[in-house]
Amino acid sequence: MEGGGVDHLAEERQKSRFDVDEMKIVWAGSRHAFEVSDRVARLVASDPAFRKDNRNLLSRKELFKNTLRKAAYAWKRIMELRLTEEEAAKLRFFIDEPAYTDLHWGMFVPAIKGQGTEEQQQKWLPLAYKMQIIGCYAQTELGHGSNVQGLETTATFDPQTDEFIINSPTLTSSKWWPGGLGKVSTHAVAYARLIVNGQDHGVHGFIVQLRSLDDHMPLPGITVGDIGMKFGSGAYNTMDNGVLRFDHVRIPRNQMLMRVLQVTREGKVVQSDVPRQLIYGTMVYVRQTIVSDASSALSRAVCIATRYSAVRRQFGSQKGGPETQVIDYKTQQSRLFPLLASAYAFRFVGEWLKWLYTDVTQRLQANDFSTLPEAHACTAGLKSLTTSATADAIEECRKLCGGHGYLTSSGLPELFAVYIPACTYEGDNTVLLLQVARFLMKTVSQLGSGKQPVGSTAYMSRAEHLMQCRCSAQRVEDWLKPDVVLEAFEARALRMSVACAQNLSKFSNPEEGFAELSADLAEAAIAHCQLIVVSKFVEKLQQDIPGQGVKQQLQTLCFVYSLHLLHKHQGDFLSTGCITPKQASLANEQLRSLYSQVRPNAIALVDAFNYTDHYLGSVLGRYDGNVYPTLYEDAWKDPLNDSVVPDGYHEYLRPVLKQQLRNARL
Ligand SMILES: CCCCCCCCCCCCCCCCCCCCCC(=O)SCCNC(=O)CCNC(=O)[C@H](O)C(C)(C)COP(=O)(O)OP(=O)(O)OC[C@H]1O[C@@H](n2cnc3c(N)ncnc32)[C@H](O)[C@@H]1OP(=O)(O)O
Numbered sequence: 001m002e003g004g005g006v007d008h009l010a011e012e013r014q015k016s017r018f019d020v021d022e023m024k025i026v027w028a029g030s031r032h033a034f035e036v037s038d039r040v041a042r043l044v045a046s047d048p049a050f051r052k053d054n055r056n057l058l059s060r061k062e063l064f065k066n067t068l069r070k071a072a073y074a075w076k077r078i079m080e081l082r083l084t085e086e087e088a089a090k091l092r093f094f095i096d097e098p099a100y101t102d103l104h105w106g107m108f109v110p111a112i113k114g115q116g117t118e119e120q121q122q123k124w125l126p127l128a129y130k131m132q133i134i135g136c137y138a139q140t141e142l143g144h145g146s147n148v149q150g151l152e153t154t155a156t157f158d159p160q161t162d163e164f165i166i167n168s169p170t171l172t173s174s175k176w177w178p179g180g181l182g183k184v185s186t187h188a189v190a191y192a193r194l195i196v197n198g199q200d201h202g203v204h205g206f207i208v209q210l211r212s213l214d215d216h217m218p219l220p221g222i223t224v225g226d227i228g229m230k231f232g233s234g235a236y237n238t239m240d241n242g243v244l245r246f247d248h249v250r251i252p253r254n255q256m257l258m259r260v261l262q263v264t265r266e267g268k269v270v271q272s273d274v275p276r277q278l279i280y281g282t283m284v285y286v287r288q289t290i291v292s293d294a295s296s297a298l299s300r301a302v303c304i305a306t307r308y309s310a311v312r313r314q315f316g317s318q319k320g321g322p323e324t325q326v327i328d329y330k331t332q333q334s335r336l337f338p339l340l341a342s343a344y345a346f347r348f349v350g351e352w353l354k355w356l357y358t359d360v361t362q363r364l365q366a367n368d369f370s371t372l373p374e375a376h377a378c379t380a381g382l383k384s385l386t387t388s389a390t391a392d393a394i395e396e397c398r399k400l401c402g403g404h405g406y407l408t409s410s411g412l413p414e415l416f417a418v419y420i421p422a423c424t425y426e427g428d429n430t431v432l433l434l435q436v437a438r439f440l441m442k443t444v445s446q447l448g449s450g451k452q453p454v455g456s457t458a459y460m461s462r463a464e465h466l467m468q469c470r471c472s473a474q475r476v477e478d479w480l481k482p483d484v485v486l487e488a489f490e491a492r493a494l495r496m497s498v499a500c501a502q503n504l505s506k507f508s509n510p511e512e513g514f515a516e517l518s519a520d521l522a523e524a525a526i527a528h529c530q531l532i533v534v535s536k537f538v539e540k541l542q543q544d545i546p547g548q549g550v551k552q553q554l555q556t557l558c559f560v561y562s563l564h565l566l567h568k569h570q571g572d573f574l575s576t577g578c579i580t581p582k583q584a585s586l587a588n589e590q591l592r593s594l595y596s597q598v599r600p601n602a603i604a605l606v607d608a609f610n611y612t613d614h615y616l617g618s619v620l621g622r623y624d625g626n627v628y629p630t631l632y633e634d635a636w637k638d639p640l641n642d643s644v645v646p647d648g649y650h651e652y653l654r655p656v657l658k659q660q661l662r663n664a665r666l
């Protein structure tokens, strides 16, 4: 995307055998999406106000103030340029700095939209849209995050005054972690146990004002602050994750979000026909966005590692010629290319999940709740799968870049530090896999009852065949048949689920059995989620994809993704009898040959992400590959090099050296 200067990767770019510009459109999702993304990326990159290369040198206070400045400036630009919602979201993406606005737009607004009544939406959303109030999502407490039903904050109805009294009865009931809470939010959607007439009706959301809109001071009864520094320098420390305690804070009755359950003036609790699980709806929405974000973070790391692997040379000089580019080592390819393929795979499964979410939202509006369990299982499972894979991949990319990958200027340490909490927030990844496993066990238990599995579990309707089928691959080329690959993944996923179900049936207490078998259940859930990703990649290839060679590249990547999983999880495929050892070795042979096909196209395949050097934030990942001079110059910019002799020399170094000298003379 960058222009000018010598292009050290030009030769690599000439090697590619497909139309990169068309691939950029496939990656973006549409020509329109590409144009918006490209325009906004350039806008951010060319504006010095969005500079980010100094983040890790700032103290926490400076860093946070700087984030406030950027967010305010971004908001001003959104207004001035009259950006659409799509453009504003892209602006946020390319600014590339976690901020309170993520929680305001990403959770506070969706919580009111999903759980508020029409009337509540009309009252609160205009204020939130104009940012006249700023909100956060205050669910997690010091004592409970995963176990939402275990939250301790109470909201007790007072019929005398028509108010709820929000209270934190214990230390562990303190809200702990919500982003944007610590220093910024004026309001929160706070989750608390609803108590009416002494009866506990479970956890619900309440809109609570936290700070004065005049001077930003906490309101009476509210104790609020930041929870402290987090992993890494810079990174997620731009966010004010907060602590919050309520001391009998009163709010009007109509500030309980009442789409699922209403409390009347008389203190009657009325359940609407909307399922209770809708209280968890905001989490379903955000999990879906996190899957798309995974492909962004992964592609960014892969872009850096791929470009650098083509620039870096080590060993193998023949007759004084150049040494080998490290990207030509088969070991480098077998570590890097599956990650490149995963970035594309997650992109397409993210697109599909977005469609699924839009579909379920439309159904919910029409009071059709039938696909909610499927949406929950898919968002939970794919969030878990893609974030775990991406976090591991960023670290792998750092190692692929050797020593220089450990430098902050490689961009990888900060990316890693910002990204890894995605494995925990919005649901711990293991806890979420167990949700998928529950869904799978339910589906398996209904097989043969006449109820046909649909959606992502539709393959289970062919249980009889999948339980006993034998893989037909006999030659290396057979592993390039989508049906052969898909059937192997389907059979493996089903057989692992059925094995768990059979083992579960041996327990008289199902919950005890579930706990005992939870490690196996999580593995069955992973197998099911990997099948979803593979099948959505295969489906993508059935679309009409224009551009010379584009579809062929995607086919290659699809098989790299699938066959590397098959290789990595050989144990599952073999122990369930889905493939034979001979077939596993044929698949691996095919995978090796696919790596050779990816090799000449690797640079073009990462160029297709269309990332600016500003967004990548990496000396190693520069578009022009001019790595060494930039690394060298950057080192001298470190504040430690401001003076030749370091501060502290006279106090701490010189006396030591002098002492050694004196000792030597004695
Ligand atoms: C600059 C200007 C810019 C301008 C514009 C720019 C725009 C900017 C836009 C920016 C955008 C950025 C995006 C945001 C960024 C993200 C940041 C990250 C923040 C992170 C936030 C968080 O971190 S926030 C807290 C998340 N905290 C959890 O994630 C708790 C996990 N813990 C549970 O989620 C439950 O607690 C757990 C385990 C299910 C047990 O639930 P439980 O106790 O009720 O027990 P059960 O397991 O029995 O479940 C009972 C039945 O409910 C069913 N079910 C369960 N969940 C369900 C569900 N969600 N939907 C449907 N159904 C569900 C289940 O399937 C059962 O169904 P059945 O009965 O039919 O079997």
Ligand SMILES: Cc1cc2nc3c(=O)[nH]c(=O)nc-3n(C[C@H](O)[C@H](O)[C@H](O)COP(=O)(O)OP(=O)(O)OC[C@H]3O[C@@H](n4cnc5c(N)ncnc54)[C@H](O)[C@@H]3O)c2cc1C
Pocket (backbone or CB within 6 Å): 103, 137, 138, 139, 140, 143, 144, 145, 146, 147, 176, 177, 178, 179, 236, 241, 421, 424, 425, 426, 427, 428, 429, 430, 431, 434, 518
């Ligand atoms: C950066 C960041 C931002 C956040 N932002 C917000 C926010 O804006 N709003 C908000 O409300 N919250 C927020 N959170 C909180 C987050 O959602 C929780 O931390 C998360 O849901 C995990 O819950 P926990 O901390 O209770 O983990 P725990 O559940 O205590 O997990 C600890 C360990 O126990 C295991 N475990 C727990 N339960 C089970 C089980 N049933 N079976 C097997 N293993 C289990 C887990 O796998 C994990 O290994 C944020 C967290 C982070 C790190």
